[in-house]
Amino acid sequence: MVGISSTVNKIVGKYQDDRDMLIQILLDIQSGLGWLPKEVLTEIGKQLGVPLNRVYQVATYYKAFSLAPRGRHLVRICMGTACQVRGSPLIRDRVQQLLDIEPGETSPDMKFSLETVNCLGCCAKGPVITVDDAYYGPLGVSDVENVLEKYG
């Protein structure tokens, strides 16, 4: 990849090369690229003077980070308690069945990535899922197919 060094340099520079800002740096890269490629992690470690194993420890500890590329659309299913009591497990099963992937996976055609999240904080709309930036809820199991078709 061309320009990794300068991309990383720019973001690391924004945080004054401060090692304490490792998580913030990774968050910025994650939101820019959508995932954290190995080369980038290596470069961050080099520029910050942080051992690569610590960079990996942080990158694998927190849920916001992905070490694999994500699909074009990110489907997130809220599994918060409020959605749970309103039937989110059935919604999750249906999404899994339709996309044929498990939470944390990306479809082979790179169209969808699937994630479950603890709470999206719009409990009044539960059960709710988001596709990219759009919210859908309250959903019934039979509505799931229509929602996903919009992105198909």
Added chain:
Amino acid sequence: MARINSFAELEKLRQEIKGRRDPNKTCITLCSGTACYASASESVNEALERELDRQGLKEEIGLRRTGCHGFCEQGPLVVIYPEETCYTKVKPEDAAEIVQGVKEKKVIERLLYSDPVTGEKIVHESEIPFYKNQHRLVFGPNRWIDPKSIEDYLYIDGYSALAKALSQMTPDQVLEEIKKANLRGRGGGGFPAGKKWEETKNAPGEPKYVVVNCDEGDPGAYMDRSLMEGNPHSVIEGLIIGAYAIGSHKGFVYVRQEYPLAVENLNLALKQAEEYGLLGGNILGSGFDFSIKVHRGAGAFVSGESSALMIAMEGKAGEPRMKYIHMSQRGYKEKPSCLNNVETWATVPFIINKGSDWFNSIGTEGSKGTKIFSLVGKVNNTGLVEVPMGMTLRQIIYDIGGGIPKGRKFKGVQTGGPSGGIIPEQYLDTPIDFDELTKIGSMMGSGGMIVMDEDTCMVDMARYFVDFCCEESCGKCIPCREGLRVLSGILTHICEGEGKEEELQTLERVAEVMKDASLCALGATAANPVLTTLKYFRDEYEAHIKDKRCPAKVCKNLINYYIDPEKCGACMICLRNCPTGAVQGGKNLVHWIEQDKCIKCGICYQVCPERFSAVEKLSGEPVPAPVPGREVVRKKE
């Protein structure tokens, strides 16, 4: 904006802002919290803007996007001031009529909230039962101000508590006031905030830090997010006052990156506060210096625990440590650090302005003031509610929440997030405060309140919480890491109908060990949902184990879907929607389910028209044999 250099200048500016604004000017406010955003408040806003422009009323009528009003179930909400006319579930296509109505001072009947019990249309926001029984103090200003405008906050006397503290009180007096107010931390355990402040203040070591915990991880709770999104300046003001009392010059806000709007509004508020001289060096000419840095959390529930949070702020994996030394002694960078959650900090300015006696006049003996709860789940009026401590669960769920939807029966209410417990009907009249909730085996937590009805399986719920903690456990200590795995295994077993009676004792034994031996509160309290459900809903566990029956008809392995041939209208809807082709029958032929093909996705149950309601869930009883080819008997209308 020029920096404000003195208290007098701040007052002058405030009077200027007040002078510029006409309190009787008509203003349309639109709730723009995350929940309303999810219901398309963005496009409602655009439509309203367009309409005001089109009807040439931009100057005459104000339009303001506020933070969350709390009544999320009815969002997007529009409230028109000064009359306080409240419209619910507003759509972009309603904009023209709303603007027209405002112009002609007419109320649009069809957009009003109608009382589900009496059917009566309610015009004013404060008369809606959901709001009427609340005491909106900390959460109150959310509905009046645009969180992106510091002038709005100054208009409602924002930063006057800060000015009062810095100009008229010594740090010790501020501390004394908070101690006298008996303010307890709103984030979980209810530790007295004044005591924490004092410990930090008196701890040896410099510099000292103050930290806002906005890593609200409890599933089903979003009070802190709504405060941070809707009124970030109140949190900042509280934090500066705390820093002044403690003698800290550096503060942090730890906020989940999953809350993008909160991060955005917070950063903007910080920038404004700096510009106005409310942050930085020599605040308001008082000689007190203080600055705030934002740290976004990257998504780990356990990192909301105080010691883990401090480690996360150093850019490391946020795992808790033993806490025989408090954070107030050695926290961030091993220095004395005072951590309180968003709601706690946001309460501080009220106490400074109105005094500890006033604060003590609200609430119960041991818990003073108000508390914001997120009232969600199987309840009619979902949303955020703020009530004085001591209100009963029944009042909250029925008077404010409007009871259980569809006439179903109440079964339990879960408080305290994954660390809390599920409270049964017999305790509905318990007054809610920190101590009473602990007494009945649950806890206050950060204020999540999830209502469950008869269709919620308690064993499945216990498994849900255990699995949540299992996923979120950092894995550092064995009781939590392995204990949760054992609990999850047994509960899954029971849900699948494979449970054995003696396993219930194992559940209790493991739970006890976890309570005694876990490193942090996550592990120590993770078994609470199991223990409370075992205590209050043991019969459900036994039904799963002995009768292979799930009374709430939730656990997939223990239920079957069945179409009642007497009720089936052969309408073909479920047959067409079934994803596996398990529904058999045809036109004019009664439908039936081929059980081997059924994956129990629940679609047939959902799509069956209400006039037939033919699809049923059976548990613990054999499925009656189908009669293929049976013709439907159409009743004459």
